[in-house]
Amino acid sequence: MEKSSIAIDRLVRAVLAKSGVIGARELAAWKRPKDDIRRLCQRDYPASVRRHLDSGQIKELVRRARDVWPHFNRKVLGPPSPGFFSRAADALQLHFKAARYSSLALYGFYVDRANTQLSKPLIFINSSHHALAIGTAFCHEVGHHFATEVGKHHKPNGISFYFDAAYNAHLRDEGELFADMVVSLAGYPKPAAEVIFAKPQGKKRAFKRGLDYSLIERIRQHIASSYGFDFSASLSPRQNLQYLAGMLHYAKLRAALLEQFDV
Numbered sequence: 001m002e003k004s005s006i007a008i009d010r011l012v013r014a015v016l017a018k019s020g021v022i023g024a025r026e027l028a029a030w031k032r033p034k035d036d037i038r039r040l041c042q043r044d045y046p047a048s049v050r051r052h053l054d055s056g057q058i059k060e061l062v063r064r065a066r067d068v069w070p071h072f073n074r075k076v077l078g079p080p081s082p083g084f085f086s087r088a089a090d091a092l093q094l095h096f097k098a099a100r101y102s103s104l105a106l107y108g109f110y111v112d113r114a115n116t117q118l119s120k121p122l123i124f125i126n127s128s129h130h131a132l133a134i135g136t137a138f139c140h141e142v143g144h145h146f147a148t149e150v151g152k153h154h155k156p157n158g159i160s161f162y163f164d165a166a167y168n169a170h171l172r173d174e175g176e177l178f179a180d181m182v183v184s185l186a187g188y189p190k191p192a193a194e195v196i197f198a199k200p201q202g203k204k205r206a207f208k209r210g211l212d213y214s215l216i217e218r219i220r221q222h223i224a225s226s227y228g229f230d231f232s233a234s235l236s237p238r239q240n241l242q243y244l245a246g247m248l249h250y251a252k253l254r255a256a257l258l259e260q261f262d263v
């Protein structure tokens with residue numbers, strides 16, 4: 001085994017050992033996905049993106065992402081395959097490690113290089129999840145990497161955990177919202193977003209708080225046709241509810257970005 005891969009494995013083990021303590025609140029939330037869904041259905045996403053993001057920052061992010069993925073926000077990104085991850089990690093000068101981890105509450109984490117002995121920052125992804133969730137986690141962690149590159153949103157300890165829970169909390173955290181923006185733009189490129197979140201006759205574009213059935217149906221169909229994900233019966237009801245929470249969160253965020261910044 002190469003020296004760097006031994007160092008990566010050691011770091012991954014050390015960080016995972018902290019996840020239960022650092023993520024206590026998120027791990028508790030993960031056990032109550034219905035609460036999470038209820039809260040994020042009620043949240044005013046346009047207000048959150050106005051408060052925490054600005055158009056210059058978004059343009060910079062899209063420009064940087066297109067260095068790696070030229071069709072970012074023009075076409076759906078993916079498919080989320082091992083080749084897709086390793087090509088992006090190489091282009092971004094990142095260490096990338098995917099391995100199965102027992103707790104499905106954890107999607108992955110990003111570690112800033114400054115806090116480690118490694119030569120490059122590290123993205124770790126829990127590969128126990130569905131391919132779409134793995135792709136979501138990867139794009140989110142790449143979002144943290146872009147954030148450090150543009151000199152914003154450094155985490156105090158250099159570690160950004162991503163738990164598949166408590167998405168509400170992301171709306172109050174600039175760094176998490178910035179990272180989530182990469183996921184929303186990757187999964188819902190502008191041409192698709194304009195169709196999915198089209199203004200219904202006589203109503204405001206997109207949704208502020210509520211989600212009507214036909215809109216959820218359009219979101220679900222987009223995810224199914226783009227990524228082959230459709231809430232399988234082979235997953236536990238709680239896991240499906242957690243994936244639903246993620247789907248609603250990223251869709252509401254995408255609609256808010258379209259509405260507020262026309263991106």
Ligand SMILES: [Zn+2]
Binds near residue numbers: 162
């Ligand atoms: Zn994060």
